[in-house]
Amino acid sequence: MSRTLAAAARVVLKQYRFEVGAAVLAALAVGIWALVVEYRLDALDVPPGCIQDWLWRVDTGEDIAGCAGPMRTWGEILTGQGGIILEGEGMAPFSWMGVLPFAVGLLGGVPIVARELEAGTAQTAWSLNGLRTRWLLRQVMPVAILLGIAVAFAAFAVEAAVEADVAWGGYASFHIGDHGPLVLTRAVGAFGIGLLTGALLGRTLPAFVSGAVLAFALVFAVDMAHDAWLKRLEPTVIAEVSPLTGEIVDVPRTVTTGWGVRTPEGAMISFAEARVIVDAARVAAPDPNDEQDLTALGWLEEHGYTLLPLGVTDEMALGWAPYDALAFGLVGVASIGGAVVLVNRRRPT
Amino acid sequence: MLAAARVVLKQHRFEVGAAAIAALAVGVWALLVGLQVRMLGVPPGCIEAWLASGTDEQTECLGLLRTWSGIVETPVIGVMVYIPFATGLLGSVPIVARELESRTAQRAWSLNPSRRRWLFRQLAPVMVILGASLTFAALATSLLEADRVIVGYSPVDDLGLYGPLIVARAFGAFGVGLLVGALLGRTLPAFVLGVALTVALTFVVSSVREEWVKRLEPAVVSEMSAGGGTILVPHAVITAIAFRTPDGQQISIEDARAIAHTAGAAQPAPDDEQDLPAAVWLERHGYAELDLGVTMEMALGWAPYDALAFVIVGVASIAGTIPMVNRRRPT
Amino acid sequence: MPEPPLRTERFGRRYRRSRPWAVRDISLAFPDGSMTALVGPNGAGKSTLIRACLGFERPDEGRILVAGIDPQRDRPAAVEAIGYIPQSPSLYRSLTIGDHLVMALAARRSFDRDHALARVREAGLSERRKIGELSVGEQVQVALALALGTRAPLLLLDEPLASLDPLARRDFLTALVADVRGRGATAVLSSHIVTDVEQACDRLVVLGDGRLLLDAAIATAKEEHRTVPASELDGGRGAIGTFAGPDGQLLALVLDGSAGRPASLEEIVLGHLAAARAGRVAQTA
Numbered sequence: 001m002s003r004t005l006a007a008a009a010r011v012v013l014k015q016y017r018f019e020v021g022a023a024v025l026a027a028l029a030v031g032i033w034a035l036v037v038e039y040r041l042d043a044l045d046v047p048p049g050c051i052q053d054w055l056w057r058v059d060t061g062e063d064i065a066g067c068a069g070p071m072r073t074w075g076e077i078l079t080g081q082g083g084i085i086l087e088g089e090g091m092a093p094f095s096w097m098g099v100l101p102f103a104v105g106l107l108g109g110v111p112i113v114a115r116e117l118e119a120g121t122a123q124t125a126w127s128l129n130g131l132r133t134r135w136l137l138r139q140v141m142p143v144a145i146l147l148g149i150a151v152a153f154a155a156f157a158v159e160a161a162v163e164a165d166v167a168w169g170g171y172a173s174f175h176i177g178d179h180g181p182l183v184l185t186r187a188v189g190a191f192g193i194g195l196l197t198g199a200l201l202g203r204t205l206p207a208f209v210s211g212a213v214l215a216f217a218l219v220f221a222v223d224m225a226h227d228a229w230l231k232r233l234e235p236t237v238i239a240e241v242s243p244l245t246g247e248i249v250d251v252p253r254t255v256t257t258g259w260g261v262r263t264p265e266g267a268m269i270s271f272a273e274a275r276v277i278v279d280a281a282r283v284a285a286p287d288p289n290d291e292q293d294l295t296a297l298g299w300l301e302e303h304g305y306t307l308l309p310l311g312v313t314d315e316m317a318l319g320w321a322p323y324d325a326l327a328f329g330l331v332g333v334a335s336i337g338g339a340v341v342l343v344n345r346r347r348p349t
Numbered sequence: 350m351l352a353a354a355r356v357v358l359k360q361h362r363f364e365v366g367a368a369a370i371a372a373l374a375v376g377v378w379a380l381l382v383g384l385q386v387r388m389l390g391v392p393p394g395c396i397e398a399w400l401a402s403g404t405d406e407q408t409e410c411l412g413l414l415r416t417w418s419g420i421v422e423t424p425v426i427g428v429m430v431y432i433p434f435a436t437g438l439l440g441s442v443p444i445v446a447r448e449l450e451s452r453t454a455q456r457a458w459s460l461n462p463s464r465r466r467w468l469f470r471q472l473a474p475v476m477v478i479l480g481a482s483l484t485f486a487a488l489a490t491s492l493l494e495a496d497r498v499i500v501g502y503s504p505v506d507d508l509g510l511y512g513p514l515i516v517a518r519a520f521g522a523f524g525v526g527l528l529v530g531a532l533l534g535r536t537l538p539a540f541v542l543g544v545a546l547t548v549a550l551t552f553v554v555s556s557v558r559e560e561w562v563k564r565l566e567p568a569v570v571s572e573m574s575a576g577g578g579t580i581l582v583p584h585a586v587i588t589a590i591a592f593r594t595p596d597g598q599q600i601s602i603e604d605a606r607a608i609a610h611t612a613g614a615a616q617p618a619p620d621d622e623q624d625l626p627a628a629v630w631l632e633r634h635g636y637a638e639l640d641l642g643v644t645m646e647m648a649l650g651w652a653p654y655d656a657l658a659f660v661i662v663g664v665a666s667i668a669g670t671i672p673m674v675n676r677r678r679p680t
Numbered sequence: 681m682p683e684p685p686l687r688t689e690r691f692g693r694r695y696r697r698s699r700p701w702a703v704r705d706i707s708l709a710f711p712d713g714s715m716t717a718l719v720g721p722n723g724a725g726k727s728t729l730i731r732a733c734l735g736f737e738r739p740d741e742g743r744i745l746v747a748g749i750d751p752q753r754d755r756p757a758a759v760e761a762i763g764y765i766p767q768s769p770s771l772y773r774s775l776t777i778g779d780h781l782v783m784a785l786a787a788r789r790s791f792d793r794d795h796a797l798a799r800v801r802e803a804g805l806s807e808r809r810k811i812g813e814l815s816v817g818e819q820v821q822v823a824l825a826l827a828l829g830t831r832a833p834l835l836l837l838d839e840p841l842a843s844l845d846p847l848a849r850r851d852f853l854t855a856l857v858a859d860v861r862g863r864g865a866t867a868v869l870s871s872h873i874v875t876d877v878e879q880a881c882d883r884l885v886v887l888g889d890g891r892l893l894l895d896a897a898i899a900t901a902k903e904e905h906r907t908v909p910a911s912e913l914d915g916g917r918g919a920i921g922t923f924a925g926p927d928g929q930l931l932a933l934v935l936d937g938s939a940g941r942p943a944s945l946e947e948i949v950l951g952h953l954a955a956a957r958a959g960r961v962a963q964t965a
Contacts, residue, residue, distance in 0.1 A: 004782070004785050004786050005786060007782045007785075007786070008782055008783060008785070008786030010782075011775065011779045011782050011783055011786075014774070014775060014779065015772060015774070015775065018535070018537075018538040018541075019537065019538065019541070022538075022541050022542075069617060069625070072622065072623055072625070073622060076622065107537075107541065110537065111537060115537075118450065118451065119450070119451075119772070119773070120768065120770050121770050121771065121772055122770075123731075123734075123736060123764075123766045123770050124766065124769075124770040124771060124772075124823075124826075125783075125787075126734075126736070126759075127734055127736075127759060127762070127764040127766070128783065128784050128787040128788060128826070128830070129759070129787040129788075130755065130756030130757065130758075130759035130760040130788075131756040132755075135787065138786060203363070203536075204535075204536055204537035205363075205364065205439075205442065205443060205447075205536040205537050205540055206363040206364065206367075208537055208540065209363075209364070209367055209439065294412065294415070295412075347736055347737065348736055
């Protein structure tokens, strides 16, 4: 029986060899690229402590014990080669790791039902298989397993680049969804969407396009929910005086969620409260077109008020990760469930 | 003929509809952004006065212009990275690929003695609809770009994302999609391959552009010294770095570094591509760092070549599709 | 009384409320072990009836029972009891014949791969061949192999002979009959080539205009029906229907045992179809 199932799985992969092949290749390419970035960074053999020292002294241009050269190169590798997979390039707002799970998920999910309907083979498949749900799961499993492995490879290969970016001063919470298990949950979400649109539309290309639009909308919605969640966290002042320069600088590894104002007496007030003070004292009416109210900011600075960033630590911001996984995971599961219902109801063309 | 054209559009209604809607939506979005800018009511002469003042004093004008800048910092231009290619591919891939995939090619090619004429009758209505939609988007983004340039955005950076180049790029993608559709005979794989090929094409064109810009005769466009920086040519495209000696002579960066090391600056670490010791020595000894480059107008001279590249690819791909359609066995 | 392998009770289906019924008021019982020819012109409702047995069409009236199972209530069980050949072969062009056998085996534990493979080889095909390289006739042979391999008690074959040459039709029917008779299965074979199915089948169902026109054993039908020149009838009275003979002469199908000559199966079908058409024309008029 297991030999039969394995043979059947091979036939399924053969059916979808182009899409599965392209998706696997894309994931492998990104993963290998990430490993090359990791290799290049490791090969620099940056002395310990360089990173922290470098982040503080980069503006002064001083060379600290042989750190400068390696650190500059390190940064160039991260922002160049590493940046492509994590941050996008030029005008393109999407990084490779931002796009990969969705491209892989859609490529894998769309043709499973859509192609059967489009090619008119659904009646053969559904006349041989009494239980269409079982047929669907047998089609899904080999594809999902293979793509899952490929995406997992990319997701974990990029960990080193993310760690390096965080060490360089980046934010771990900015990389939610770019690495690790969350890449897989995003791929599950996209896979489910592709499966559902394929079952609904019964044509591969329209289903792929619709799936891409829906996946994009989902990402947008999750991002908005993320922003709202961040704003609900209890913020603290995330600025401090630099021991080197004496200026107020952001505390490393914090995420800004708002702004507060410190009065000359040392009390912390909200920006809205500060604006009330400005409005009460101001001679000229505020400029309605000046959205940042630069005039108000200027008045506050002149009168000894200090604008300070409020926010949360990177660790707190990382608390979004489970919700991110939940969102995409739920959408994926719900979509797959919807596809099961659709497959059971559809008339095979 | 019109009835036949309507039938063709009905055949591909999803793809043509989605592509046209995307292009129109972006165009409308661009126009809305422009409308927002118009509604600011920036007084006449405000911009010139601000540019002439050369300061960042808190003026009413500055506030308006900052708002203007915020409005035109819109994702519309970013989205135009994708729209022409998506539109072109969506419109063209199914034309031959779907006939083969759904096995209607034998019907189509048995009714039409000339497959070439059949192909053009399929292409024409789709190209007219998509061409019109993209032309609208091109015009709308041109207006938006004009608003962006006023507040300092570089049209060179945005090249290919507004104006007629959008239509040229879409045409290139259209040809690529038609060809891979005829080659593979399946819509989704052809679309995926078409995306990969257009990405590669864009990369190649960008690389050629960089080389082309580097070959232009550079001039000094900005200067950096211990006293600060001066922009001599706004919106210039920087292509190289040089130095000016304390006695006013312009030398290359290699010569400047050699001078620094000869005079005692430490040798850089093997991975120090920017040669920090030399840079510090040069700054301390009165050498000014010069950015060499070309003016915006010179850099924009690439635009016709950009258009030509994509149009040539489009024409060649469509031409390549014809023999393929003529030779294919209809499934 | 044991449940027949296939029974329909006033089965009716139409695709849209504004459209005419594709089939209506079809009540049939297919005896166990029978081979039934389901005959009728294009659009008569043959495919609709067959597809409804698999749950591919939903009845708008009445119901269908496959071995006592309503496909609308328990489709998996109904499908498991059926081996099916669709109107077009519906095979995967990029896969080989062997791949299809693997798929069938994974789909049904009872699938007899060896039997199916033997049928493939009898048809002169190799399991390594890709479907896309086969002619339509060869694809039909593969589809038959898959259907026979299911060893299902009920075989539903939707116009499988249309793409086959005469020799291939004969081979197809020989294989089908041997399999069905050999294991006592029941088969329903829809076709509009009446002379072919006459050899293989023992029952005849004629559909026309979406209605049931005739349901009888072939032997009985041939005993009861006779053909006479229409000119010999008084104004066509007593005729089931009139139709043109091969030489153009107008013939009438009658039930009068003494008149004319025994009707051929084709004439029986034509006569009943003519009657249905006349009824439609009368309605239109």
